Amino acid sequence: MIKIGLREARSHFSRFVMSIIAIALGVGFVVGSFCFREMLNNQVDQMMASNMDADVYVRGDKAVSDDGSSSSQNTYNDISISLTDDVSSLSGVKSAKVTYSVSGLVLVGKDGNAVATVGAPTLGIGISSAEPWRSASLTQGSYASGKDEIALDSYAAQKADLKVGDQTTLVYPDGPRTVKVSGIFHTSNSQAGALIIGLDPTVAKASSDALAEDPNVTQYIAVYGSANGGTALDAAQQSALADTINNSLPASSKARAVTGDTIRDEQSQSVKDSLGFIQPLILIFAIIALFVGSFIIANTFSMIVRESMRGYALLRSVGASPGQVFATVIVQAIVLGIVGSLAGIGLGWGMVKLIAEGMSQIGSPLTGSSNPTWRDVIIALLVGVCVSLFGAALPAKHASLAPPLQAMNETVNPEKPTRLRAMLGGIMCILGIGCWVFTVMLADNKDGLTPWKTVNDMNSGWPLGVGAALLVIGFIVLSPALVTGVSRVLGSLPSVFFPVTGKLATRNLARSKRRTANTAAALFVGIAIVSCLGVVASSAKASVAGIVDNGLKSEFVAMASGGMGVIPDAAVDAVKGVDGVKSVTANKLLQHVEYDGKSSTASTVTTDSSLFTDVFTPANTEGDPTKALKNNEMVVAKNTADDHGWAIGDRIEVSTDLATVKLTVGAITSDATFSSSIIIGHTEADKLVVPQMQRTTAMYISTTKGADLAKVKKDLIAAVKPYYVISVMDRDEFKSTISSMVDQIMLILYALLALSIVIAIFGIVNTLALSVSERTREIGLLRAIGTGKGQVRGMLAIEASMISVFGTLIGLLVGSAAGVVIQKVYASQGLETLSVPWGQLIVFLFMAILVGVLASLPPARRALKVPVLDAVASE
Numbered sequence: 105m106i107k108i109g110l111r112e113a114r115s116h117f118s119r120f121v122m123s124i125i126a127i128a129l130g131v132g133f134v135v136g137s138f139c140f141r142e143m144l145n146n147q148v149d150q151m152m153a154s155n156m157d158a159d160v161y162v163r164g165d166k167a168v169s170d171d172g173s174s175s176s177q178n179t180y181n182d183i184s185i186s187l188t189d190d191v192s193s194l195s196g197v198k199s200a201k202v203t204y205s206v207s208g209l210v211l212v213g214k215d216g217n218a219v220a221t222v223g224a225p226t227l228g229i230g231i232s233s234a235e236p237w238r239s240a241s242l243t244q245g246s247y248a249s250g251k252d253e254i255a256l257d258s259y260a261a262q263k264a265d266l267k268v269g270d271q272t273t274l275v276y277p278d279g280p281r282t283v284k285v286s287g288i289f290h291t292s293n294s295q296a297g298a299l300i301i302g303l304d305p306t307v308a309k310a311s312s313d314a315l316a317e318d319p320n321v322t323q324y325i326a327v328y329g330s331a332n333g334g335t336a337l338d339a340a341q342q343s344a345l346a347d348t349i350n351n352s353l354p355a356s357s358k359a360r361a362v363t364g365d366t367i368r369d370e371q372s373q374s375v376k377d378s379l380g381f382i383q384p385l386i387l388i389f390a391i392i393a394l395f396v397g398s399f400i401i402a403n404t405f406s407m408i409v410r411e412s413m414r415g416y417a418l419l420r421s422v423g424a425s426p427g428q429v430f431a432t433v434i435v436q437a438i439v440l441g442i443v444g445s446l447a448g449i450g451l452g453w454g455m456v457k458l459i460a461e462g463m464s465q466i467g468s469p470l471t472g473s474s475n476p477t478w479r480d481v482i483i484a485l486l487v488g489v490c491v492s493l494f495g496a497a498l499p500a501k502h503a504s505l506a507p508p509l510q511a512m513n514e515t516v517n518p519e520k521p522t523r524l525r526a527m528l529g530g531i532m533c534i535l536g537i538g539c540w541v542f543t544v545m546l547a548d549n550k551d552g553l554t555p556w557k558t559v560n561d562m563n564s565g566w567p568l569g570v571g572a573a574l575l576v577i578g579f580i581v582l583s584p585a586l587v588t589g590v591s592r593v594l595g596s597l598p599s600v601f602f603p604v605t606g607k608l609a610t611r612n613l614a615r616s617k618r619r620t621a622n623t624a625a626a627l628f629v630g631i632a633i634v635s636c637l638g639v640v641a642s643s644a645k646a647s648v649a650g651i652v653d654n655g656l657k658s659e660f661v662a663m664a665s666g667g668m669g670v671i672p673d674a675a676v677d678a679v680k681g682v683d684g685v686k687s688v689t690a691n692k693l694l695q696h697v698e699y700d701g702k703s704s705t706a707s708t709v710t711t712d713s714s715l716f717t718d719v720f721t722p723a724n725t726e727g728d729p730t731k732a733l734k735n736n737e738m739v740v741a742k743n744t745a746d747d748h749g750w751a752i753g754d755r756i757e758v759s760t761d762l763a764t765v766k767l768t769v770g771a772i773t774s775d776a777t778f779s780s781s782i783i784i785g786h787t788e789a790d791k792l793v794v795p796q797m798q799r800t801t802a803m804y805i806s807t808t809k810g811a812d813l814a815k816v817k818k819d820l821i822a823a824v825k826p827y828y829v830i831s832v833m834d835r836d837e838f839k840s841t842i843s844s845m846v847d848q849i850m851l852i853l854y855a856l857l858a859l860s861i862v863i864a865i866f867g868i869v870n871t872l873a874l875s876v877s878e879r880t881r882e883i884g885l886l887r888a889i890g891t892g893k894g895q896v897r898g899m900l901a902i903e904a905s906m907i908s909v910f911g912t913l914i915g916l917l918v919g920s921a922a923g924v925v926i927q928k929v930y931a932s933q934g935l936e937t938l939s940v941p942w943g944q945l946i947v948f949l950f951m952a953i954l955v956g957v958l959a960s961l962p963p964a965r966r967a968l969k970v971p972v973l974d975a976v977a978s979e
Contacts, residue, residue: 120404120440120443122400122404122866122867122869122870122873123397123400123401123404123440123444123492123495123870124440124443124444124447125444125447125863125866126393126396126397126400126401126444126863126866126867127394127397127401127440127441127444127445127447127448127488127491127492128444128445128447128448128451129393129397129448129451129862129863130390130393130394130397130448130487130488130491130863131390131394131444131445131447131448131449131451131452131484131487131488132447132448132449132451132452132455133386133387133389133390133393133452134387134390134394134448134452134483134484134487135448135449135451135452135453135476135480135481135484136386136390136451136452136453136455136456137382137386137387137390137452138452138476138477138480138483138484139452139453139456139474139475139476139480140382140386140456140459140474141382142473142474142475142476142477142480143456143460143473143474144376144379144382145372145376146473146474147294147296148372148375148376148379149368149372150293150294151293151294151295151296152368152371152372152375153239153292153293153368154239154240154291154292154293155239155295156364156367156368156371157237157238157239157336157364158238158326158327158328158364158367159327159328159329159336159337159341159342159345159363159364160327160329160342160345160346160349160361160362160363160364161324161325161326161327161361161362161363161364161366161367162183162187162191162200162324162325162327162349162353162359162360162361163180163183163323163324163325163359163360163362163367164180164181164182164183164323164358164359164360165180165181165358165359165360166180166181166358167179167180179323180323181358182318182321182322182323183321183322183323183325183357183358183359184320184321184357184359185202185320185321185322185325186320187325187353187357187359188200188201188202188325190352190353191325191327191349191352194348194349194352195348196329196330196331196344196345196348197327197328197329197330197345197349198328198329198330198334199235199327199328200325200326200327200328201235201325201326202309202322202324202325202326203229203230203237203324203326204229204230204305204308204309204311204312205227205228205229205230205308205312206227206228206229206276206277206303206308206311206312206315207225207226207227207228208226208276208277208670209226209227209228209274209275209276209277209301210226210274210275210827210828210829211226211256211260211264211272211274211275211299211301212264212272212273212274212275212828213263213264213265213266213272214264214265214266214270214272215265217828218275218828218829219260219263219264219299225298225299226260226298226299226301227298227299227300227301228254228274228301228302228303228308228311229300229301229302229303229308230302230303230304230305230306230307230308230309231247231248231255231289231302231303231305232247232248232249232304232305233246233247234305235305237289237291238328238334238336239291239292239293240257240289240290240291240292240302241289241290241292242255242287242288242289243258243287243288243289243290244268244287244288245268245269245285245286245287245288246286246287247286247287247289247302247304248286248287248302248303248304248307249286249304250304250307251281251283251304251307252281252282252283252284253283253284253285253286253304254274254283254284254285254286254301254302254303255285255286255287255288255289255301255302255303256285256287256288256289256300256301256302257288257289257290257291257295257299257300257301257302258288258289258290258291259294259295259297259299259300260299260300260301261285261288263299264299266285267285267288268285268286268287268288269284269285270284270285271283271284271285272285273828274301275672275826275827275828275829276311276672277311277314277315277670277672277796278314278672278673278674279672279674279675279826279827280826280827280828287302289302314796315796315797316794316796316797317761317762317793317794317797324367327345327349327361329341329342329345331345336364337364339363339365342363342364342365343363345361346361346362346363347361349361389857392629392630392633392857393863394487394491395629396626396629396630396863396864396867397491397495397626397863398491398494398495399495399622399623399625399626399867400495400626400863400866400867400870400871401437401440401491401492401494401495401496402495402496402498402499402622403619403622403623403867403870403871404495404870405433405436405437405495405496405499405500406498406499406502406618406619407619407875408436408499409433409499409500409502409503416429416432416503416504419432426504426505427504429503429504430500430501430503430504432503433496433499433500433503433504434493434496434500436496437489437492437493437495437496437500438489438492438493440492440496441485441488441489441490441491441492441493442485442488442489444488444492445484445485445487445488445489446485448484448488449476449481449484449485452476452484453474453475453476456474457474460474522584522585522617522618523585525581525582525584525585526582526585528581528582529578529579529580529581529582529583529585530578530582531578532574532575532577532578532581532582533574533575533578533579533582535571535574535578536570536571536572536573536574536575536578537571537575538571539567539568539570539571539574540567540568540571540575540921540922540925542567543564543567543568543571543925543928543929544925544928544929546564546567547564547928547929547930547931547932548928564929568925568926568929571925572922575918575921575922576629576632576918579625579628579914579918580621580625580628583621583624583625583628583910583914584617584618584620584621585617586621586910587613587614587617587620587621587910588614588617590906590910591610591613591614591620591906591910592610592614594610594906594909594910595607595609595610595613595902595906598610598902598906602895602898602902604891604895605895605896605898605899605902606902608886608899609899609900609902609903609906610902610906612875612899612903613903613906613907616875619871619875620871620907620910622867622871623864623867623868623871623907623911624907624908624910624911624914625911626863626864626867626911627861627864627865627867627868627907627908627911627912627915627952628911628912628914628915628918629864629915630857630858630861630863630864630915631861631911631912631915631916631919631948631952632914632915632916632918632919632922633857633919634854634857634861634915634919634948635915635916635919635920635923635944635945635948636919636920636922636923636926637850637853637854637857637923638850638919638923638941638944638945639919639920639922639923639924639926639927639938639939639940639941640923640926640927640935641846641847641849641850641941642939642940642941642944643923643927643935643937643938643939644846644934644935645842645843645846645939646937646938646939647776647934647935647936647937648839648842648843648846649839649843649937650936650937651776651777652835652838652839653835653839655720655721655722655723655775655777656719656720656804656835656838657718657719657720657721657806658689658718658719658804658805658806659805659806659807659813659816659834659835660804660805660807660816660817660820660832660833660834661802661803661804661805661832661833661835661838662675662679662802662803662805662820662824662830662831662832662833663801663802663803663830663831663833663841664800664801664829664830664831670799670800670801671690671800671801671802671803671827671830672800672827673800674827675823675824675827675830676688676690676800676803678823678824678826679803679805679820679823679824681823682816682819682820682823683816683819684807684808684811684812684815684816684819685805685806685807685808685816685820686718686806686807686808687712687714687718687805687806688803688804688805688806689711689712689714689715689718689719689803689804689805689806690711690712690800690802690803691709691710691711691715691800691801691802691803691804692709692710692711692789692798692799692800692801693707693708693709693798693799693800693801694708694709694710694760694784694789694792694793694798695708695793695797695799696760696761697758697759697760697782697792697793698758698759698760699748699756699757699758699782700748700756700757701757701759704744704747704748704782705747705780706740706741706744706747706780706781706782707780707781707782708781708782708784709781709782709783709784710783710784710785710786710788710789710798711733711783711786712733712786713730713733713734713785714806715733715783715804716729716730716733716739717730718804718806719804719806720775720777720778722773722775722777722778723773723774723775724742724773724774724775725771725772725773725774725775726752726771726772726773727752727769727770727771727772728770728771729770729771729773729783731770731771732770732771733770733783733784733785734785735770736767736784736785736787736788737767737768737769737770737771737785738756738758738767738768738769738770738771738782738783738784739770739771739772739773739778739782739783739784740769740771740772740773740781740782740783741772741773741774741775741778741779741780741781741782742772742773742774742932743774743779743780743932743933744780744781744782745769745772750769750772751769751772752769752770752771752772753768753769754768754769755767755768756768756769758784758788758792759792760792760793762791762792762793762794763791763792765788765791765792767784767788774932776931776932776933776934776935776936777934779932779933779934780933780934805820805832813834817832817834820832864911865955865958865959868904868907868908868955868956868959869959869962869963871907872900872903872904872959872960872963873962873963873966875903875963876900876963876964876966876967880967880970883896883967883970884970884972887972888972893968896964896967896968897960897961897964897968900960900963900964900967901956901957901960901961901964902956903956903960904955904956904957904959904960905952905953905956905957905960906956907956908952908953908955908956908959909949909952909953909956911952912948912949912951912952913949916945916948916949920940920945923940924938924940
């Protein structure tokens with residue numbers, strides 16, 4: 105039976121092509137996710153090996169609570185810098201030092217513009233001949249000496265087009281400084297697009313101290329051993345040196361030495377954890393692609409089994425058991441899965457290689473290995489084979505259980521009734537709609553919706569996700585029962601313009617309800633997700649536009665971009681000095697703030713009371729937010745207050761590493777502008793976080809009455825020009841910037857989801873091609889009685905278009921409804937305006953017709969290649 109199955113697979117191989125492509129695309133995403141993860145992990149390991157290259161590190165001896173981040177790495181108490189001298193004098197220690205670094209720098213290139221990076225930082229590190237970086241080697245010139253010199257990593261020098269002796273500008277957090285390039289050095293590993301600038305250690309220390317809460321403490325002291333003449337120590341030598349240091353550290357130091365390998369492993373794992381969302385995100389799209397591909401496989405095997413039913417009946421008649429017949433189909437599925445998986449492994453591997461090359465071209469080189477492991481290959485093969493088996497299981501069961509005599513009669517195999525599927529699918533759809541209604545009600549009335557607190561406190565995502573799953577599966581189950589009615593409706597217009605071909609196409613679809621429904625379902629899934637995202641994206645942009653148009657009163661907004669991400673205080677002062685400026689409201693972000701001993705998902709911001717007078721007028725507030733800030737009280741978003749159980753007048757313990765204060769909740773606002781925010785005044789903020797650690801993320805600039813806005817904007821741009829990366833925008837430009845950010849995110853998601861739609865298109869081509877093969881005699885008879893080639897092409901084009909429109913309409917309906925529900929659920933968190941992109945949805949519908957026409961061309965060409973007499977004689 106295995107031999108028979110292999111022969112069948114070989115004879116049907118041409119019909120498996122579309123299924124192989126579908127499996128290859130889905131498996132390619134699976135392998136790509138594994139390879140991309142391996143590449144990132146290897147890159148992180150390489151970077152930690154060079155950036156944290158000391159043999160031993162001295163750090164705090166007590167782990168402190170985390171700050172609510174997703175990182176798995178513990179943080180430890182700070183230690184005194186004075187320990188450096190004590191450690192340096194120990195036997196076996198070549199040197200001990202605190203490596204000072206400065207983040208938030210902006211390097212200006214030879215062309216006078218800031219050197220842009222793709223998400224990577226620009227970092228200044230204290231390096232000199234006396235305090236070298238073991239993993240860096242000087243290739244030209246010398247290390248920086250004094251505040252007027254810098255040395256550049258070779259990648260930074262290349263990006264900035266700077267050479268030794270060139271003068272440029274380096275923008276520090278406190279302002280720009282003219283510097284000279286004294287030298288160029290090379291690091292042993294790629295820094296993934298980061299720009300590394302070598303500073304004089306005294307300059308790096310001074311800049312770091314200016315931003316530190318306490319310049320006399322540090323997290324780490326790096327220790328380099330002398331055992332190998334300055335080269336890295338092995339694991340045993342690191343442990344021995346760490347023990348020597350620990351034996352000499354006084355108990356009062358609250359410090360402990362650990363090996364460099366330990367620190368590198370911890371740091372690597374922390375970064376890997378923070379990047380852990382990437383692989384699941386890719387795998388989600390892989391699952392969608394494989395799910396869609398399974399419909400193609402099911403259709404392929406259904407038609408192959410139907411055509412081969414006589415052969416299976418003969419096998420049964422000569423003694424083959426149902427299990428053996430079942431095995432012949434399963435063998436074909438295994439072959440299909442293996443071939444598709446092998447193609448997918450190569451495709452996924454190649455995609456990651458292309459991604460790495462692309463990232464290198466745009467300025468973020470990755471040198472980590474991206475080769476798949478044997479485990480990745482085995483998983484990919486299992487995934488491809490399992491999907492193939494899943495798609496072939498029901499057709500194989502049908503082949504094995506059909507009575508031999510009935511199977512021999514090619515005219516007595518009508519489709520099963522769809523009544524049961526209609527009932528089951530209808531019930532699932534009703535339950536799904538009920539889940540969505542409950543989700544919206546829960547979001548609107550979280551406190552008193554039900555008598556049960558546990559239900560009221562439920563995360564809205566659960567009923568939302570369950571409802572979506574029920575509706576998607578429900579429509580897939582229900583769709584065969586809809587085919588007859590939908591085909592009549594969709595075929596009514598073509599039947600008017602093309603009476604013969606339109607009616608034939610309509611009847612052909614109704615003859616194969618399950619096949620038509622399966623093909624449409626493949627497109628339905630992709631369109632549903634895309635249309636859902638389209639509604640969410642359109643609503644997000646409309647919400648931002650509504651906030652700007654209706655709530656924002658200030659005429660200009662200034663934000664930092666590029667590698668800096670923070671507006672220097674000097675830039676704020678420069679803006680305040682521009683003629684025509686009435687007030688400048690600078691929003692400053694505070695990090696690592698806890699409330700009643702617990703971290704919060706809300707952002708903690710300090711700002712001026714002018715935020716609520718000159719910038720925004722919050723709606724739906726409890727209390728007076730302006731008065732609250734003036735009285736050093738907190739202004740809290742309503743969803744944040746609900747999460748913490750806060751009310752007006754509550755006294756909250758607010759703490760950081762620096763201090764703990766008691767603050768009163770002075771106002772609560774449900775305005776979407778301040779969703780998930782906790783706002784406090786400058787006086788209390790300065791107690792919690794030293795001013796230099798408060799990061800200004802945006803400035804709202806209000807002008808005096810009657811000011812010439814064009815002149816004020818010109819003067820503002822001139823005032824921030826020395827800082828290179830600060831953008832001054834009016835309201836329209838601000839809206840456009842936010843919209844473009846949403847568009848960029850959605851473009852990536854659309855590109856990934858396009859894969860499922862491409863697979864669905866292959867499914868339409870596959871279904872029509874197999875249908876044409878199945879109807880060879882029928883098409884031959886039509887041609888014999890005078891049907892022209894154009895009419896045959898038109899019939900198949902109408903069939904394909906109706907399948908495409910059927911799947912697209914259901915997808916648009918379900919996807920748009922999902923987007924509406926998501927908007928209602930998250931209205932209190934900023935998504936307050938519903939916007940349905942009707943134009944985009946109509947484009948999807950017209951594209952479905954175009955897709956149908958194009959998908960019909962290859963099958964039509966194949967049908968017309970068969971001579972009429974051969975087609976009529978075909979069996």
